Amino acid sequence: MAGQKVQRQTGVALWRQIADRIRTSINHGDFDEAGMVPPETALALQFGVNRHTIRSALAALAQEGIVRAVQGRGTLIERKERLSFPISRRTRFSQGIGDQVRETRSVLLATSEEPASTELARQLKIKIGTRLVRLETLGQADHRPVSRATSWFPADRFGAIAEIYRTTGSITKAFRELGVPDYVRVVTEITATHADEGDLADLQLSPGAIVLVAQALNADLDNIPVQYSISRFAADRVRFTVEN
Amino acid sequence: MAGQKVQRQTGVALWRQIADRIRTSINHGDFDEAGMVPPETALALQFGVNRHTIRSALAALAQEGIVRAVQGRGTLIERKERLSFPISRRTRFSQGIGDQVRETRSVLLATSEEPASTELARQLKIKIGTRLVRLETLGQADHRPVSRATSWFPADRFGAIAEIYRTTGSITKAFRELGVPDYVRVVTEITATHADEGDLADLQLSPGAIVLVAQALNADLDNIPVQYSISRFAADRVRFTVEN
DNA sequence: TCAAAATGTCTATTGATATAGACAACCATA
DNA sequence: TATGGTTGTCTATATCAATAGACATTTTGA
Numbered sequence A, B: 001m002a003g004q005k006v007q008r009q010t011g012v013a014l015w016r017q018i019a020d021r022i023r024t025s026i027n028h029g030d031f032d033e034a035g036m037v038p039p040e041t042a043l044a045l046q047f048g049v050n051r052h053t054i055r056s057a058l059a060a061l062a063q064e065g066i067v068r069a070v071q072g073r074g075t076l077i078e079r080k081e082r083l084s085f086p087i088s089r090r091t092r093f094s095q096g097i098g099d100q101v102r103e104t105r106s107v108l109l110a111t112s113e114e115p116a117s118t119e120l121a122r123q124l125k126i127k128i129g130t131r132l133v134r135l136e137t138l139g140q141a142d143h144r145p146v147s148r149a150t151s152w153f154p155a156d157r158f159g160a161i162a163e164i165y166r167t168t169g170s171i172t173k174a175f176r177e178l179g180v181p182d183y184v185r186v187v188t189e190i191t192a193t194h195a196d197e198g199d200l201a202d203l204q205l206s207p208g209a210i211v212l213v214a215q216a217l218n219a220d221l222d223n224i225p226v227q228y229s230i231s232r233f234a235a236d237r238v239r240f241t242v243e244n
Numbered sequence C: 001t002c003a004a005a006a007t008g009t010c011t012a013t014t015g016a017t018a019t020a021g022a023c024a025a026c027c028a029t030a
Numbered sequence D: 001t002a003t004g005g006t007t008g009t010c011t012a013t014a015t016c017a018a019t020a021g022a023c024a025t026t027t028t029g030a
Helices: A014-028 A040-047 A051-063 A093-097 A118-124 A161-168 A171-177 A197-202 B014-028 B040-047 B051-063 B093-097 B118-124 B161-168 B171-177 B197-202
Strands: A067-070 A074-077 A083-087 A104-115 A131-141 A144-154 A183-194 A210-220 A225-234 A238-243 B067-070 B074-077 B083-087 B104-115 B131-141 B144-154 B183-194 B210-220 B225-234 B238-243
Touching (some): A014 A040, A014 A051, A051 A067, A083 A183, A118 A144, A161 A171, A183 A225, A183 B014, A183 B210, A210 A238, A210 B183, B014 B040, B040 B051, B051 B067, B083 B183, B118 B144, B131 B161, B144 B197, B183 B225, B210 B238
Parallel strands (some): A083 A238
Antiparallel strands (some): A067 A074, A104 A131, A183 B238, A210 A225, B067 B074, B104 B131, B144 B225
């Protein structure tokens, strides 16, 4: 694997490009045998840059907690992870990744009531201006933030959902208490974009990082829409799996 | 929309962060009424940076062909597009986006024959070392590159697929000629990452750009795997839609 | 036709990024 | 314990990124 090129004068510093590539390689398992990253001098040769530039890249990865440099020995890999997140008719946050991590948790960041916009009314198949409950939530796996989501629910049926969610930390349980024994995923739209200000804060990312955006519509068993949500996932921590 | 913050000293130049945000806004339709981007002075105020920094961002977008500055008038939006790409049991490249653009085309970049790696053997449910045909293809919509894909097919059944694909430009037709009247998508894995060197060239992207990566397995009607592919899409040009 | 508003161009200065080289400090092991 | 390989630190220099200000050029519309 000789001479991987990096692009200059593109507005993305070399150290950041290299940090992104090394992080990808770690997640891909390229250095699993040694359990550590190649020496700085080797990386400098490989990427065709100065050793100091490599050091900047590794310092950034150390800041993220991905590697740890030990003088005299080398740079050890501390953590590698990319959770597989299934998307199916029965998509649930905690269930889907439950067998991949020790602990999943969901935190309510904020909630409010607001009238349905044109777009939300179209998605939820209701009239514009219908009152909705909005929930801002943060999904965590083993105490590391994985996703942040904004969800809307018709207020007439689910006015109390925020309070129930706050105590149970589960949408599924909240639905059950409010007379929806089961629900299914109708459609999911997936895009990718750069992390915005909120992503950087909530998901603990660095600028230029990527988020996968999933816009989803859930309906009850009578096919009546019950939830529309926009979830943003740290792209280097998750992968979506669509089973057909 | 006042005072959107940009992050400093993160290895991503301010002009690039701002270019990415403006591109996203354009694709989101934020400036559709005017058909043009706000004045440079207004953007400078909004992002809290110098006007020259805004000009660098707009120059980058002009280079991509997304906007065009006209002295005395303003900066016009030239192009906005994000194709919707359905993922379902019957996912096909050209069919899926056929009604959204005037012309879709698929080009064969390269082909070769190679033995199955451990990973490919696992996916295609064959023995390691089984001979495979590898196809490198480029998908275009209205003469703009949208995706690049690497596909593998068992060589015993599909040894001639490269030649047929080269003339027809269609996997579906090639399958049909080789005795596979129909096929279905078994599973799709979706991730997002930064564009690599090949993406930049083939998809005409700039560094720091995002690609959506879809790893897919297709099987014939007897549920025997016929194709494993890794497709890379320019994230700002497509969106995946999962119908459940 | 003039003025306002917008983009285009130029100079100057500061801080971040990248290269280059040298050497210190530390670890593993022969 | 001596040696080779590794990370840590320092100085110096050149280029890119960002700010600041001034003014020219073009378009639009009052």
